[in-house]
Each structure stands twice: as C-alpha cells, then as structure tokens.
Amino acid sequence: MLALVDCNSFFASCEQVFRPDLRGKPVIVLSNNDGCIVARSKEAKALGIPDLEPYFKLKHQLEKSGVHVFSSNYELYGDLSNRVMQTLEGFSPHLEIYSIDEAFLSLAGIKGDLRDYGHSMRKAVQQCVGLPVGVGIAPTKTLAKLASYIAKKSARCEFVCVIERLDQWHRVFAKIPVQQVWGIGGRLTKRLADQRIFSVLDLMKQDPRYMKRHYNVNVARTVEELNGVACYGLDQQPPPKQQIFSTRSFGQHITDCAALEQSVSQYASRACVKLRKQQHLVKTIMVFAASGHFVDRPYSRSQVIPLPMATNDTRQVITAVRKSVNEVIYREGVKFARAGVGLIELQPERPEQLDVFTPVQPLRSKALMTVMDEINQRHTPVYFASQGVTPQWSMQRMLKSPSYTTQWHDLPCVSMK
DNA sequence: TCTGGGGTCCTAGGACCC
C-alpha cells in the first residue's frame, strides 16, 4: 500500500502558520509579479474566488470582502515544505517527494490499522510544522491520489481516506468526474466525454488495450492503476533534470538592450546554480525574450546556441546569452515583458570515459564556481556585474510576508503580556 | 496599467542507415 500526503491549500496555509490571526479567514496567494491567484484558503474558496484568475480583475472585489492577499514567498514555502518532508520520513523509509506540497510513502510492512496510521501522520505534521494535510492510502499511486481527493471532499473522512477493497468503492467512483483522475486533463476529458466516459467508474471499466490503441500508453496505465494494478513505482531518487529553465516576467516592461542583457544574465546565473547542484555540464543553451501575450503585435525571438565546450561556468553562459540578446533577440521599439534561459542539452560532470579530442572545462572554472556557490549559501550573495545591481525590471511582490524561518531579521517575535 | 514558472513524457513524421 501507498500513502499520498498533501498539504491543504499549501501556500495559503503557510501564510497562516505565523499569523494565527488569519486562521479561519479568507487568504489568497498570488503568482510571481502578483499576476494570478495560485492558492486559496478554504474560506477564500467558499467565497467563490476562482483559481488562476488574474489578480487585477478581482482586486476591488477582494478588498471589499476583506480577503487577505499575499505575494508568493518561496523562501518560506520551501523551508516549511522541507520540514513537512522531514516529519514524514519518520513514518516510512521509502518516501518520494512528488512536489513542494506532496509526497508518496510506501506503507509496505506497516502493521495495524492504516487509517490510524494516516491520522498519526496528520497529527505529527500539524504538531511539528503547523500545517494541515490530507492523507490518501491505496494500492497504486493513481488510487492514492484519488483517495486524497476524497479525504478532502468528504467530511466523514476527516482528511484520511483508505481505499482497499475496490469493489466497495464503485458507488463513490461513479460520482467523481473523470477529470479528477491524476493524468486526465482538460483535453482528454473532452475526448473521453465523446465516448460517454464521464466518471472515474466509467474510466475504470475500460479495456486498457483499447485505451492504448485509441489514446496512448499513459491512459492505458491510468486504467490499470484505477483497477489496483501498479504501473508506477516510488521514485526515491529523482533522476537528474534533463533540462533546466529559468524564465520570468518582468516587474516592468523593458525597452533597452542593456536591461534585457541584465535580465538574461541573471536567469543564466540562476540556471547554472541548479546545473552545478546536480553535477552536470551544459552543451547547448536556449535564450528567448518576448513582449506580452496581450498586445496587438506580439513579438517573440529565441535562439539555440551550441557552446564551444560543455561547461558549468556561469561566465561562459552569461557571455553567450548576452551576445545572443545583442545580435539576435533584441529589437528596438519592442516592450519586452518576459525572458528566459534554458540549459537544454546536459551531460554528467564526470563522464564514464574521457576522450582526447573533446576540449574540457579548465579546473580554474570549477574552483571559482565552487567558491561562489559556497559564499552564496552562507553570506550576502556575490554575483556578476552584468546581472545589474538594482534592476528596475525585478519581480514585483508588493505583498510578500516576512521570511519567518530563513532570515534572522524576519524571525517572529513573541511578547508576553 | 495589470494574465506564473517551472517540468515530464509520448507520438508522429522525416531523414538516414544497412
């Protein structure tokens, strides 16, 4: 059996941990640049606030109804996420961190009542981190996901749902729309509806071979998984990333080339930090920049750049992306709204076999990057001048909460009265 | 004025090889 543990309204709940005055109140969290609504507390959902709606459209209404609004604070969410995962590690030696707010746990060998076990996980996370979670327990990942959905929807479950005997669940599955199944998105839902497959039960009853022929192998696997046949195992050590991207929308539109160069330098630098963390080198990079989606004549340019040698030296990558911006991407008169850098062809830092003819990165690069990474973990960050000192185009996060758990000057204070 | 930022996997079709 597997458990899926996921945090309820994760970002919104994080904001409430150090603000007890906001518990039980409507709270929402916005995406980067305060663009869209990406998380809503239970109370905010109850007010009918839609997910992924642009903030500016609802701002007025939100103010009127007294909703508490936050910019995203990834420092805080990342740190609380780590604490949740550490707590869960105490419940199973086999844990797959699936996303910032979810983990799969193997419950193989767990004796006793699984529902009780689920409740003890819930209690532990609540007590150690202060966050509410739901627990779904079932024989396959897809069913565990479904169980966690039921755990949150049905009051009777009290946030823990165990699916063991599948035949006892047909009545419930018949009431759940098929798009709630993990792996079934909007497009597939439409196609399935044409075949009169509307509910989880409808999908579960299909022949996997037929579904493989008419859809694809993943849909076939989903059907198998719904029937208790495990097609996906636990990935305890996620494979290294095959591509690394860093892209952002700007806080303000950019029209001059120097500013655009600064921004891609910064994204290149961020991507290279991730690259070195997974001990890889990059051979090919991609740079792009574009105007907003919602202008009359949208502009977008990208360039794929092979590097002279595989590297993880930020300087090499910055040089290449700046050149690209200058010579290919930038155009006068365009109001750029976003840009990004992708490291698209990677290879391990230590290849199995070196060969005589391929140039290798100088050792001094490695030494310099190691020192930079170490300084940036512990001290005031150092960075390249080309990233700009006080860029005007930086992300807007007007409503960000303090980094309560990661910055000394943001530590919460307790006063005794 | 104002609409996120990451990722993965699969499939089909073309080019090319023997």
Next chain:
DNA sequence: TCTGGGGTCCTAGGACCC
C-alpha cells in the same frame, strides 16, 4: 511477374502535472 524490412535519431507538437 517482381520493387524489403528493420532500426536509430531528431524535431515539433500535444498533453499532462504542480
């Protein structure tokens, strides 16, 4: 009369996830 079959690699596009 009669014109193979199997394979790899690459790319673009589609679909999904959080």
